[in-house]
Amino acid sequence: MASRHTLNGFVLALGALLAVGCDWPGKPDPGTRQRAAxxxxxxxxxxxxxxxxxxxxxxxxxxxxxxxxxxxxxxxxxxxxxxxxxxxxxxxxxxxxxxxxxxxxxxxxxxxxxxxxxxxxKSDEKLDEPLPSYLPADGDDSTRQPGDRERGATLFAVACAGCHGENGRGGEGSDANNAIHEPAFLALISNQALRRIIITGRSDLGMPSFAGKDGRPDDFSTLTSPQIDDLVALLAHWRDEQGQLANPHTSNVP
Amino acid sequence: MNHLLRELGNWIDVRVGYSETLLPMLRHPIPRAADGPMGWWYVFGSASLTFLLIQILTGIGLSLVYVPAANEAYESLVYLDYEHPFGWFLRALHYYAGSGMVVMLLAHMTQVFLHGAYKYPRELTWMVGVVLLLCTLGMFFSGQILRWDPDAYWGLAVAGSMAGRVPVIGPWVVHALLGSEIIGAAALSRFFALHVFVIPGALLTFLVLHLWLVLRCGISAPPAADRPVDPATYEAEYHEELRQGVPFLGDAMLRDLFFSAAAVIVVVAIAAVVGPKGPTGPPDPTLGGANPRPEWPFLWLFALLALSPPAAETFIMLVFPVVVIGILFLVPVVSNRGHRAPSRRPVAVLAVIVIYTTLGALTYLGVTAPWSPEMRAWTSAAIPTDVVERSSPLELQGSLVFQYKNCRNCHALEGVGGRRGPDLTTVGTRLTRDQLIDQVSNGTPGGGNMPAYGKQMSPAEMTVLADFLVSLRPSGQPPAKVWSSSPTTRP
Amino acid sequence: MDHEIIQPPTEQPHPPRRVFFRWLTSAAGAVAAALVSVPFVGYLFQQRKQSVHWVALGKVAEFPFGETRTVAFDNPLRQPWDGVTAHTGVFVRREGPGEGAVDRFLVFAVNCAHLGCPVSWFPQSGLFMCPCHGGVYYANGQRASGPPPRGLFHCEWRVVDGNLEVQAPHYPTLHDTLDQTT
CATH class of the missing domain: 1.10.760.10 (Cytochrome c-like domain)
Structure with a gap:
């Protein structure tokens, strides 16, 4: 009888081994096949x-x-x-x-x-401000004016100069290298990209959004869509002053 | 029953005569010392043989399912991996037992070399052994081709390009290799024939010759420092030694059997845990992201080719292997007498150390392949956040240009990115702005490793890139000054 | 059982008939071997005669000036059983309109001139890069840096009825390029 038990045990062990064999770690997982696709x-x-x-x-x-x-x-x-x-x-x-x-x-x-x-x-939270449009005004919106760089310059002094310095030439102290009135900087950024950065700021790097008050004077009020157009017009003007840095790959600024 | 079997054995023996031929061979005496602890040095050859048997067994098994046709091979491999019972295991075992065979062959050769066992009268045994090594490496390469994936396809491309460098008859050699104008079905069939008929046929033939030579010349005794080989007296001395020898068939075989069994268990375990290698994807040459790598026994050659100057390359591809094989072949011709003990052959020991260190270092380089650009680094390796946080708007633009112009594919930042060129994490402390612009514009002088970007960049791009590169310094470190790194530009 | 050792017969001058027979046997053997090997060697190594195939890559207008596109097609040099390995890619670059508004194209094989690995096109930097040993080429196919001994392989192309066509490329190597000029 003992030998019968041994035999049964052996068969059971072998069966278990084979069953485990199906789960050997080396066996390719059919799941990876679909996942790859x-x-x-x-x-x-x-x-x-x-x-x-x-x-x-x-x-x-x-x-x-x-x-x-x-x-x-x-x-x-x-x-x-x-x-x-x-x-x-x-x-x-x-x-x-x-x-x-x-x-x-x-x-x-x-x-x-x-x-x-x-x-x-994308956040589920409601953003309560009236949000400026991502793209500048379309042609059919007759109430919107193209940006004005004179107004833009006035706005810049209030909304931007605190960090980027007077005329965007760089601030003071730790802001000394924040200059954006730089031909090479402006040559590599489009008007739409400027608009986007003015709207969203760079929360990850400490630049306030169109509505942010951090580092801005007390008389700063949330920028409106036309005001953003004005700022972009100013920066575009700075860029146009430096035509010679236009570059073959990135010259077609929309 | 026993009686019947013995009768049958006798009946066959009378006709075949194995008791007169085969049995004495198996019972041939081996030197007594080889049955002692020194006997553990002798196990590698039989382990190679064991792995060869496994390769034959698994190879026949795989051939029952594998379809050696270019349009079906990949699908049949996928079927083996995922659906055929134990198909994945046979594939894995075939790969790892093949790898084990190469390892055992190298160990066997090294032992024979270190113990001077290739000296008189076993020179031919060594030479046939070299042929067996070549056959085995041929099996490895042709086997990789049968794993019909991008590595196989581009492995053929590399082999074809190397063959194409042969002067005058290059195109003819390429066609003989590929069997067609393009890499495809004909090449697969050729390598299938090589892997399944031609090389195994040669391997088994030379193996029989090798074993015959082992039997005929006898197994060498472990080397003794005071007993150099003198062809004039060796036979008599060896004969004398065998008088106290022990028969191979019997306990002397136990060591070989034990080691082989252990090696097989290890290889089976690896196969079961690691699983089959590839196929990585269908062998479609128009799919992007190909990054072909040779199998591990050839990584050292891959590294050697990558590191050699272009002028020496064709030589290394075409002449160097012939020279290496020639040297291996001629080892017993150069020294077939004299001392066998490693203690009396410092040059031989040194040679082994140098060869394995070199092969090891080259293989390591082959694995890491620092000369290969990382084709996706420019979009997949982030600019380190500490660099972004301290950057000015201009420097941010510069880091964008750095990525956009694919600099990252060859240059790492903080260790991430390609390693073909230097890591640029602190380049601002090494090169001045002018030197950086010169380096980027003109590349490595004479068309070396770095392409000239002068025509690929606008002035604005160059300006911000230089700003960014100059800013790459640990905080507090001043930028490089002209006189510190380039005396020639001193005013 | 013991085999009797057959002693060779004592040396005698061979009769002329035997000498002739030996000679005849060698000759017949040589002829038989040649009869078998000539066709067999030809079977193994002779190249099949291939006619020139042209592959349409698309309308000329589909290729913008000064830009490089990857075009994949099924190589007509294929066998029906070649599967996906017959897929072939080429880089097509349309050069700016030349004198007399003649279309000018550059069509490159994807294979690096170093060891045949597939190069990738990076439009941003205007460079081709090879993943194997880091060979780099300019947009016009010239070698920029790294180990390649020459530029990318140029394919023969022509324009027929406003369609760009390329001569079906074989696998290019250093001494067997895809065009006559380079």
């Missing part, structure tokens, strides 16, 4: 491979404007977000990622990135 159009790996370099690991604290910014995500139109990813933004170092524009992302991947930005980082 899904990863091609899922936001996180796409963002990690194609965006982190300039926009920062968490969508913040990169040299390029932060994407993980609820204010930005609240005002940017979906179509514009997709268009910029696909076609790039001329006049800035934002390259075109769409395959038809010489990049390597398919339509589905561009869409996944654009939608992923909003679904990952």
């Amino acid at each position: 899904e990863e091609l159009t899922s936001f996180v790996p796409l963002y990690r491979q194609h965006c982190v370099g300039c926009h920062g690991a968490d969508g913040q604290q990169g040299p390029a404007p932060p994407l993980n910014d609820p204010l930005f995500l609240a005002i940017v139109p979906d179509a514009e977000l997709e268009r910029v990813i696909r076609r790039g933004r001329r006049g800035t170092p934002m390259p075109a990622f769409g395959i038809e524009a010489g990049g390597e992302l398919s339509d589905a991947q561009v869409t996944a990135l654009a939608q992923g930005l909003k679904s990952h980082w």
Whole structure:
């Protein structure tokens, strides 16, 4: 009888071993097969491979404007977000990622990135200010005037000079290197990118938004959309003073 | 029953005669010392043989499912990995037992070399052994091609490009290798034939010759410092030694059997835990992101090619392997007499140390491949946040240009990014603004490692990039001054 | 059982008939070997005659001036059983309109001139980079830096009825390039 038990035990052990064998760590997981295909159009790996370099690991604290910014995500139109990813933004170092524009992302991947930005980082909180529009006025809006650089200069003294210095030539003390009235700086940033930065600020680097009061004088009031146009007009004028730095890759400032 | 079996054995023996031929061979005496603790040095050859048997077994198994056609091979590998019962395990075992075979062959060769066992009268045994090593490496390379993924495709491309450098007949050699104008089905079939018929046939033939030579010349005794080899007297001395020898068949085999069993267990465990290698994806040459790497036995050659000056490259590809094989081949011709003990052959010991250190260092470099740009670094490696936080608007633009112009693919910041060029985390302390602009514009003089960016950048881009690079300094460190790093530009 | 050792017959001058037979046997053997090996060696190494194939890459207008595009196609040099390995990529760059408004294209094989690895195009820096050993080329295909001994391989191209066509490329190597000039 003892030998029968031993035999049974042996068979059981062998069966168990085979059953365990199906879960050996080396056995390829069928799940990875599907995941590999899904990863091609899922936001996180796409963002990690194609965006982190300039926009920062968490969508913040990169040299390029932060994407993980609820204010930005609240005002940017979906179509514009997709268009910029696909076609790039001329006049800035934002390259075109769409395959038809010489990049390597398919339509589905561009869409996944654009939608992923909003679904990952868009805040549910209501932003109570009346928000300026992301894009400047369209032609059919007859009430809107194009920006005026004279008004812009006045505004700059109030809203910007505290950090960027008089005429944007750099502030005092720790703000000494905050100059933006620099031909090379302006040559590599488009009017739309300027507008966006004026609206959203750079919360990750301490620059206040269009409504932020930090570091601004007491008589500062929230910037309106036309006022932002004026500021952009001023900066664009500064840029135009320096035509010789225009560059072949980024010259077509829209 | 026993009686019947013995009858059957006798019946066969009368006709085949194994008791007169085979049995004495297996019972051949080996030197007594080789049955002692020194016997553990002798186990590597038989372990290689054991792995070869596993390779034959798993290879036949895989051939039952694998389809050696360019349009189906990848799918059949995926089927093996995910669906066929134990298909993944056979693939893994075939890979790791093959790797084990290379390791054991190298250990075996090293032991034979260090113990001077290749000296008279075993010179030919060594030479045939070198052929077996070449066959095994040929199996490794052709086997990698059968794993019909991008590494296989680009491995063929590299092999074709190397062959294409042969003067005059280069194009003909490429065509003989690929079997077609393009890399595809014909090449796969050629390497399948090599892997399954040609090389195994050669390997088994030379293996029989090798074993015959081992039997005929006898197993060498462990080296003794006071007994150099003299071809005139060696035979008599060896014969005398064998008088006190022990038969191989029996306890003397135990060590080999034990070691082989242990090696197999280790390899099976690795296969079960690590699993099969690849295939990494379909072998579509138009898919992006290809980053071909050779199999580990060839990483050292990959590294050597990457590090050699361009002028020496064709030589290293085409002549150097022939020279190395020639040297290995001629080892027993150069020294077939004299001392065998490592203690009396410091040059031999030194040679082994130098060769393995070199191979090890080159293989390590081959794994890390610091000469390869990281093709995605410019969009996937973030600018370090401490750099971003301290940057001025101009420097921020400069860091964008740095990424945008793909500098990051070759230059790391704080260790992240390509390593083909120097890490630029503190470049501002080493080079002045003018030197940086000169370096970026003109690249490495004479078309070295860095391309000239002069025509690829606008003045604004160059300005902000220089601002950014100059700012790359630990806080408190002053920027580089002209006189400190470039005496030639001193006024 | 013991085998008898057959002693060779004592040396005698061979009769002429035997000498002739030995000679005949060698000759017949040589002829037989040649008859087998010539076709076999030809089977292994001779190149099949291929006619020149042209592949349409698209309308000329689809390629913007001064930009580089990757175009993938199925290589007509393929066999039906080549599978995805017959997919072939080329880089197409349309140069600015030349004199007399003649279209000028640069069509490059993706293979690095160093060891055949696939180079990638980076429009931002205007460079091709190779992932293997870091060979770099300028937009016009010239070698910029790294180990390649020459520039990228140029494919033959032509424009037929407003369509850009490229001559189906074989695998290019140093001594077997894709055009006659380089």
